[in-house]
Amino acid sequence: MAKETVGFIGLGIMGAPMAGHLLRGGHPLVAFNRTASKIAALVTQGAQAGNSARDVAARSDVVVSMVADSPDVEHVYLATDGVLSGARQGTLFIDMSTISPAVAVRIGKVAAQQGCPMLDAPVSGGDVGARNASLSIMVGGAPEVFERARPILELMGKPILCGPSGAGQTVKACNQTVTALHILAMAEALTLASEAGADPAIVLKVLGGGYAQSRILDVRGPRVLQRDFAPGFKARLHRKDLRIALETASAAGCSLPGASLVASLFDALLKQGGGELDHSALIMIIQSLSARRPAAPCDG
Amino acid sequence: MAKETVGFIGLGIMGAPMAGHLLRGGHPLVAFNRTASKIAALVTQGAQAGNSARDVAARSDVVVSMVADSPDVEHVYLATDGVLSGARQGTLFIDMSTISPAVAVRIGKVAAQQGCPMLDAPVSGGDVGARNASLSIMVGGAPEVFERARPILELMGKPILCGPSGAGQTVKACNQTVTALHILAMAEALTLASEAGADPAIVLKVLGGGYAQSRILDVRGPRVLQRDFAPGFKARLHRKDLRIALETASAAGCSLPGASLVASLFDALLKQGGGELDHSALIMIIQSLSARRPAAPCDG
Numbered sequence: 001m002a003k004e005t006v007g008f009i010g011l012g013i014m015g016a017p018m019a020g021h022l023l024r025g026g027h028p029l030v031a032f033n034r035t036a037s038k039i040a041a042l043v044t045q046g047a048q049a050g051n052s053a054r055d056v057a058a059r060s061d062v063v064v065s066m067v068a069d070s071p072d073v074e075h076v077y078l079a080t081d082g083v084l085s086g087a088r089q090g091t092l093f094i095d096m097s098t099i100s101p102a103v104a105v106r107i108g109k110v111a112a113q114q115g116c117p118m119l120d121a122p123v124s125g126g127d128v129g130a131r132n133a134s135l136s137i138m139v140g141g142a143p144e145v146f147e148r149a150r151p152i153l154e155l156m157g158k159p160i161l162c163g164p165s166g167a168g169q170t171v172k173a174c175n176q177t178v179t180a181l182h183i184l185a186m187a188e189a190l191t192l193a194s195e196a197g198a199d200p201a202i203v204l205k206v207l208g209g210g211y212a213q214s215r216i217l218d219v220r221g222p223r224v225l226q227r228d229f230a231p232g233f234k235a236r237l238h239r240k241d242l243r244i245a246l247e248t249a250s251a252a253g254c255s256l257p258g259a260s261l262v263a264s265l266f267d268a269l270l271k272q273g274g275g276e277l278d279h280s281a282l283i284m285i286i287q288s289l290s291a292r293r294p295a296a297p298c299d300g
Numbered sequence: 301m302a303k304e305t306v307g308f309i310g311l312g313i314m315g316a317p318m319a320g321h322l323l324r325g326g327h328p329l330v331a332f333n334r335t336a337s338k339i340a341a342l343v344t345q346g347a348q349a350g351n352s353a354r355d356v357a358a359r360s361d362v363v364v365s366m367v368a369d370s371p372d373v374e375h376v377y378l379a380t381d382g383v384l385s386g387a388r389q390g391t392l393f394i395d396m397s398t399i400s401p402a403v404a405v406r407i408g409k410v411a412a413q414q415g416c417p418m419l420d421a422p423v424s425g426g427d428v429g430a431r432n433a434s435l436s437i438m439v440g441g442a443p444e445v446f447e448r449a450r451p452i453l454e455l456m457g458k459p460i461l462c463g464p465s466g467a468g469q470t471v472k473a474c475n476q477t478v479t480a481l482h483i484l485a486m487a488e489a490l491t492l493a494s495e496a497g498a499d500p501a502i503v504l505k506v507l508g509g510g511y512a513q514s515r516i517l518d519v520r521g522p523r524v525l526q527r528d529f530a531p532g533f534k535a536r537l538h539r540k541d542l543r544i545a546l547e548t549a550s551a552a553g554c555s556l557p558g559a560s561l562v563a564s565l566f567d568a569l570l571k572q573g574g575g576e577l578d579h580s581a582l583i584m585i586i587q588s589l590s591a592r593r594p595a596a597p598c599d600g
Contacts, residue, residue: 101496124510124511124512125510125511126511136506136509136510138506158509160502160505160506162498162499162502162506163497163498163499163502166497167497167498167499167502170492170493170496170497170498171493171498171502171503171506173492173496174489174490174492174493174498174503174507175489175503175506175507175510175511175512177485177488177489177492178485178486178488178489178507178512178514178517179511179512180485181481181482181484181485181488181558182481182482182485182512182514184481184558185477185478185480185481185482185485185558186478188477188478188481188556188557188558188559189474189475189477189478190474191554191556192470192473192474192477192545192548192549192552192554192556193470193471193474195549195552195553195554196401196470196473196548196549196551196552196554197463197466197467197470197552198462198463198467198470198471198474199462199463199467202460202462202463202467202471203471203474203475205460206436206438206460206462206471206475207474207475207478209436209458210424210425210436210475210515211424211425211426211475211479211515211516211519212424212475212478212479212482212515213514213515214478214482214513214514214515215510215511215512215513215514216511217478219511245492248492248496249492249495249496251496252492252495252496252497252590253495253590254491254492254495254496254586254587254589254590255586255589255590256488256491256492256586257488257561257565257586257589258481258484258485258488258558258561258562259488261557261558261561262558265557286554286555286556286557287554289554289555289557290552290553290554290555
């Protein structure tokens, strides 16, 4: 049986390698991106070029989207030349962007009214995970829709059904809350160590072997010691994800004082021009709070 | 060659099993504790009973102390009937309590003036680590003193030389800063999940397999889901350790906004009577910030 044709919208640092895995998995692929040069790169790998989100949807059995933020996803699906204006009934939509759970639920409802099942399926694992097809994929939606999507998702990583529509985005918001506080923990510990006269490299070694261990300390700690803030995961995107987490918390009636604090500290980093650096550059803000040195501009 | 006689001061939930390991390691042991019944338990294992810190020091080649806080250590070493009033020149002091790095340095200087080398050697790993002789031991002091102490320390866990006098306590303060923020991260993520309608158990599973992983999520997360707040590590002791971290930071001229926030939240937990619960009970404070439920007294 011929494999389903996949329309892929959003060919950035994440989307391009993910689309490549679907192509190599045997799926005919119709690719679209606002910047046309990125479509050409996929065409050389065997994809067909789409002219618009609408055009992609009209030519596909499954539409996968991987764009930046909630308004981008709304535009891709709901605009005049968007996915919903072109899709046949029964076309499966998989949005892998990280957006607001509430927006994911709303677009999913509009899609359902048109007879198109939809999953929210944000990922973690970064550009490395995208290239290695080792992404963690947090999926919200109906179980039978998840089963239909599973072979496609497994070409890009490890899908886990988290609950109904929006649950994938909610779990992603939890994930980004935790990583934000782990980044802050690392920043404060390494700053305390160096300011109080202990060797930060020894702190990393001791903490990594005990109850204070985290994946972020293991992976990012050594690079922070080298002042290597090449992303990785950009500070401005983590700030965006914290906005989603805080808005989701607020809508649910709960407060996240730690996530709020890290959001404010990321704001300071962004104001100093550090938004394109890895999120671990947050340590520069903690260091700038030290009385021993004046607030330093981001020189990473 | 006969093994050195060790005087052990402080036979609490940590000290008692640590002293037991030294006894079974072949060291004659003189035990002292303010509560005499705890001395008797060690005597049944073969220890001799000491009458005071001074008496213990006079009868020992090495003094190990494991008490609660900076003032306790000052009393044990500097009081009229304290260790320094009884020790011979050359007696080795190892303080394994978690106290202020500044106090550790100060007592170390007084000891040095009397010809007694001293190490600060706080531990992590809790009562389980103490019983299993698997503690991480963060040591500050001179390298040759560390080498002299190493065989004794290795009977209780894994010693790591962190730097000069006080460095062990500074690294411990970094450790407690990180674990405090990891506890907060877990509390906020699990609260967001349940309030926003996602399954906290799935959040733990997904986060533990990715970039958000931490030892605390792995070890404590499942118990938090069961509302099991039996310590473990008591909230009031973590609050004490954060006071040390914040005072050390302040003295070094740096600010730790995250550690300050967690300290305030622990204060709220303590005020509600949760000080004897595991530090992961901090989630009750985050939950009490939710608009959906009134602030609940600690019922764990």
